[in-house]
Amino acid sequence: xxxxxxxxxxxxxxxxxxxxxxxxxxxxxxxxxxxxxxxxxxxxxxxxxxxxxxxxxxxxxxxxxxxxxxxxxxxxxxxxxxxxxxxxxxxxxxxxxxxxxxxxxxxxxxxxxxxxxxxxxxxxxxxxxxxxxxxxxxxxxxxxxxxxxxxxxxxxxxxxxxxxxxxxxxxxxxxxxxxxxxxxxxxxxxxxxxxxxxxxxxxxxxxxxxxxxxxxxxxxxxxxxxxxxxxxxxxxxxxxxxxxxxxxxxxxxxxxxxxxxxxxxxxxxxxxxxxxxxxxxxxxxxxxxxxxxxxxxxxxxxxxxxxxxxxxxxxxxxxxxxxxxxxxxxxxxxxxxxxxxxxxxxxxxxxxxxxxxxxxxxxxxxxxxxxxxxxxxxxxxxxxxxxxxxxxxxxxxxxxxxxxxxxxxxxxxxxxxxxxxxxxxxxxxxxxxxxxxxxxxxxxxxxxxxxxxxxxxxxxxxxxxxxxxxxxxxxxxxxxxxxxxxxxxxxxxxxxxxxxxxxxxxxxxxxxxxxxxxxxxxxxxxxxxxxxxxxxxxxxxxxxxxxxxxxxxxxxxxxxxxxxxxxxxxxxxxxx
Amino acid sequence: xxxxxxxxxxxxxxxxxxxxxxxxxxxxxxxxxxxxxxxxxxxxxxxxxxxxxxxxxxxxxxxxxxxxxxxxxxxxxxxxxxxxxxxxxxxxxxxxxxxxxxxxxxxxxxxxxxxxxxxxxxxxxxxxxxxxxxxxxxxxxxxxxxxxxxxxxxxxxxxxxxxxxxxxxxxxxxxxxxxxxxxxxxxxxxxxxxxxxxxxxxxxxxxxxxxxxxxxxxxxxxxxxxxxxxxx
Numbered sequence: 047x048x049x050x051x052x053x054x055x056x057x058x059x060x061x062x063x064x065x066x067x068x069x070x071x072x073x074x075x076x077x078x079x080x081x082x083x084x085x086x087x088x089x090x091x092x093x094x095x096x097x098x099x100x101x102x103x104x105x106x107x108x109x110x111x112x113x114x115x116x117x118x119x120x121x122x123x124x125x126x127x128x129x130x131x132x133x134x135x136x137x138x139x140x141x142x143x144x145x146x147x148x149x150x151x152x153x154x155x156x157x158x159x160x161x162x163x164x165x166x167x168x169x170x171x172x173x174x175x176x177x178x179x180x181x182x183x184x185x186x187x188x189x190x191x192x193x194x195x196x197x198x199x200x201x202x203x204x205x206x207x208x209x210x211x212x213x214x215x216x217x218x219x220x221x222x223x224x225x226x227x228x229x230x231x232x233x234x235x236x237x238x239x240x241x242x243x244x245x246x247x248x249x250x251x252x253x254x255x256x257x258x259x260x261x262x263x264x265x266x267x268x269x270x271x272x273x274x275x276x277x278x279x280x281x282x283x284x285x286x287x288x289x290x291x292x293x294x295x296x297x298x299x300x301x302x303x304x305x306x307x308x309x310x311x312x313x314x315x316x317x318x319x320x321x322x323x324x325x326x327x328x329x330x331x332x333x334x335x336x337x338x339x340x341x342x343x344x345x346x347x348x349x350x351x352x353x354x355x356x357x358x359x360x361x362x363x364x365x366x367x368x369x370x371x372x373x374x375x376x377x378x379x380x381x382x383x384x385x386x387x388x389x390x391x392x393x394x395x396x397x398x399x400x401x402x403x404x405x406x407x408x409x410x411x412x413x414x415x416x417x418x419x420x421x422x423x424x425x426x427x428x429x430x431x432x433x434x435x436x437x438x439x440x441x442x443x444x445x446x447x448x449x450x451x452x453x454x455x456x457x458x459x460x461x462x463x464x465x466x467x468x469x470x471x472x473x474x475x476x477x478x479x480x481x482x483x484x485x486x487x488x489x490x491x492x493x494x495x496x497x498x499x500x501x502x503x504x505x506x507x508x509x510x511x512x513x514x515x516x517x518x519x520x521x522x523x524x525x526x527x528x529x530x531x532x533x534x535x536x537x538x539x540x541x542x543x544x545x546x547x548x549x550x551x552x553x554x555x556x557x558x559x560x561x562x563x564x565x566x567x568x569x570x571x572x573x574x575x576x577x578x579x580x581x582x583x584x585x586x587x588x589x590x591x592x593x594x595x596x597x598x599x600x601x602x603x604x605x606x607x608x609x610x611x612x613x614x615x616x617x618x619x620x621x622x
Numbered sequence: 623x624x625x626x627x628x629x630x631x632x633x634x635x636x637x638x639x640x641x642x643x644x645x646x647x648x649x650x651x652x653x654x655x656x657x658x659x660x661x662x663x664x665x666x667x668x669x670x671x672x673x674x675x676x677x678x679x680x681x682x683x684x685x686x687x688x689x690x691x692x693x694x695x696x697x698x699x700x701x702x703x704x705x706x707x708x709x710x711x712x713x714x715x716x717x718x719x720x721x722x723x724x725x726x727x728x729x730x731x732x733x734x735x736x737x738x739x740x741x742x743x744x745x746x747x748x749x750x751x752x753x754x755x756x757x758x759x760x761x762x763x764x765x766x767x768x769x770x771x772x773x774x775x776x777x778x779x780x781x782x783x784x785x786x787x788x789x790x791x792x793x794x795x796x797x798x799x800x801x802x803x804x805x806x807x808x809x810x811x812x813x814x815x816x817x818x819x820x821x822x823x824x825x826x827x828x829x830x831x832x833x834x835x836x837x838x839x840x841x842x843x844x845x846x847x848x849x850x851x852x853x854x
Contacts, residue, residue: 105829106829108816108818108821108829109816109817110709110816110817110818113712113713113716114713114716114717115713115812115813115816115817116816117717117812119720119721120717120720120721120724121717121718121720121721121724121809124717124724124808124809125721125723233834233835234835234836234837235837236837237837237838237841237842237844237845238845240842240845240846241845241846241849241851244846244849244851245851248851270833271835272830272831272832272833273830273831273832273835274828274829274830274831275828275829276829392848393845393848393849393850394845394848396844397841397844397845398838398840398841398844399825399826399827400827400837400838400841401827401828401830401832402828403828403829403830404835405835436824436825436826436827436828437826437828438826438828438829439815439816439820439821439824439826440816441812441816442812443812443815444811444812444815445808445811445812448807448808448811449767452763452766452767453763453767454694454695454696454759454763454807455694455695455696455697455756455759456697456699458695458696458811459696459697459699459823460699462811462815462824463701463823463824463825466824466825528850528851529849529850529851530849530850
């Protein structure tokens with residue numbers, strides 16, 4: 047589309063912003079924080095509404111505070127319409143009204159999207175793991191995939207900055223698969239975690255304090271964690287990292303940030319010299335198309351949403367979509383390999399009751415331990431996340447148990463009480479190798495309610511992932527049995543995938559606009575800058591070249607920080 | 623029957639919440655003001671129950687049946703009250719009033735229970751003796767448990783394996799009743815354990831404001847002494 051085309055209903059901003067950031071999650075939030083901190087004027091587009099933590103977060107609500115006890119109006123929970131629970135931080139879902147995506151026949155993929163300031167950082171697990179040095183060199187290590195254009199040393203200073211600013215717990219361990227960082231103290235292991243640690247030691251697995259973006263000491267005016275255990279509902283004291291509270295709302299005080307909420311980016315507009323000049327978006331409040339002019343665009347709408355925008359930004363100069371002369375945009379889609387198993391551990395029966403909430407999730411985890419083992423039957427590896435304790439009873443909490451115990455009445459009630467807190471769970475989070483059958487593209491016929499073409503997903507796990515999942519299964523069964531426990535089963539949603547997570551459901555989808563040194567095989571250079579479009583940058587997980595067994599958010603933050611520093615420097619020099 | 627748990631429980635939880643704020647402020651002086659406001663809002667959203675609940679969806683007979691089912695499914699014992707005390711019938715009524723499909727499940731299920739009891743005892747379910755009521759529920763539990771029906775309907779903790787050898791005991795004639803039994807048990811169990819009574823029954827102690835998180839040595843010792851790996 048040409049900027050000067052006479053479309054009368056389009057409303058163009060008279061103002062030219064330095065930077066338009068599209069998307070307000072970990073990447074967008076970091077870009078906003080870093081750029082406004084350097085005095086750069088930023089317009090932030092968010093497809094959802096503004097966040098009001100006081101209204102939207104429910105971390106201290108108990109089920110009985112609402113008549114429906116958390117089942118949702120009309121018992122939505124019982125009809126599968128509320129898979130993440132009523133109390134969860136707002137506005138993320140597997141299906142968004144009027145904003146579909148499609149999945150090609152024979153493929154399986156689910157896409158969790160958020161539409162609110164802060165995006166998925168409002169509710170995510172906050173596990174914050176640095177990639178290891180070898181994670182940047184996967185091809186050099188085993189001949190699979192592609193090496194990154196940057197090394198651990200390039201990113202390490204930005205891991206330092208990210209951890210120092212957002213706050214991450216942890217301990218200095220000296221384990222190569224889990225590089226140390228700048229940590230706040232982690233709260234102590236819970237009683238069942240002492241037992242799990244003992245079983246890990248017996249089996250030769252490391253089990254170390256969790257690295258989580260929760261502050262246990264005050265930081266930058268944020269109060270320390272108060273251990274209510276409900277991080278997933280959002281944190282009213284901003285004691286965990288959410289880009290909304292930790293980066294974006296504070297950035298408003300600089301006077302350099304203007305937020306456009308309910309603004310659905312439609313297309314990035316470029317001119318004949320190959321530079322982007324404006325972003326076209328739908329103002330959802332008025333259903334009108336508007337344009338914001340800018341010097342630089344930072345795409346951070348989440349890997350696949352950013353990819354969709356690139357593919358939808360076609361012009362005579364960029365017929366395959368923006369920054370896609372290589373044709374790689376949409377390719378190399380990866381999620382994390384997931385598998386979870388639950389066990390019942392008699393040693394935990396009748397444990398003295400205490401508050402096991404702590405910060406949300408396990409206080410310990412196991413980093414990958416066979417990174418240097420050569421003759422495994424699958425490449426790469428996984429880390430183990432640990433669950434257990436006396437969790438807050440909620441709608442559905444005891445249904446698995448009820449189904450297993452059966453019956454009703456006094457005996458059922460007694461068994462539930464006896465077994466409460468005696469369950470443990472292990473979840474593997476492992477690395478997928480990118481493959482040619484896993485990608486996304488524009489659906490040839492389907493558009494969303496704003497008329498924007500939607501994504502169609504193709505996805506296949508390969509034998510590498512299936513074999514890794516079997517390794518997880520054996521390890522978790524061994525752990526449970528080493529503790530004297532009984533294996534109960536896979537945890538949903540892995541059941542649907544019959545022994546491996548349904549693609550997309552670990553919500554680590556990434557890699558679809560990868561970075562690289564060669565413009566023929568990558569969309570972005572090592573600063574996540576378009577090879578062909580010098581004033582276009584991507585700051586989410588789309589630039590990732592591989593998807594190591596470390597949850598991606600900390601690396602999104604570090605990489606976005608590095609990209610933002612580069613943008614500021616290039617702007618200062620007048621290069622963009 | 624009125625709901626003895628109701629008002630008293632609300633007062634307890636309000637007091638507890640206010641104590642948490644006071645404690646957190648006194649011990650750290652740094653509790654975010656917004657956190658305090660948040661708790662106040664949570665409290666204001668609590669139900670203001672002042673007396674007997676008036677069913678919105680179910681008629682008197684249906685509601686009495688739900689009350690009886692609640693007492694039978696999760697009865698009072700040495701530890702705590704029943705699901706009736708925990709407001710299960712009200713919970714089911716509130717949800718069903720907003721959801722025709724759920725209302726249909728419960729109304730048709732209660733019809734089925736009454737017809738089956740009529741076949742056995744010439745009485746409605748709610749008017750039968752406790753022995754007859756439990757005999758019917760035992761039959762339905764036997765028909766339901768281990769069936770696909772029992773395995774469905776929960777978004778968390780779905781079980782696998784171990785079930786592949788179950789023998790389908792479902793008596794076809796009892797099928798609709800077994801299906802209803804699973805629905806009723808599911809909602810009654812949830813109503814009980816999400817109530818203050820249920821929290822107390824299992825001993826949930828979390829969701830507090832703490833300045834430091836500590837694990838009692840007593841709990842660690844308890845577990846490690848029972849560890850099959852020996853004390854370490």
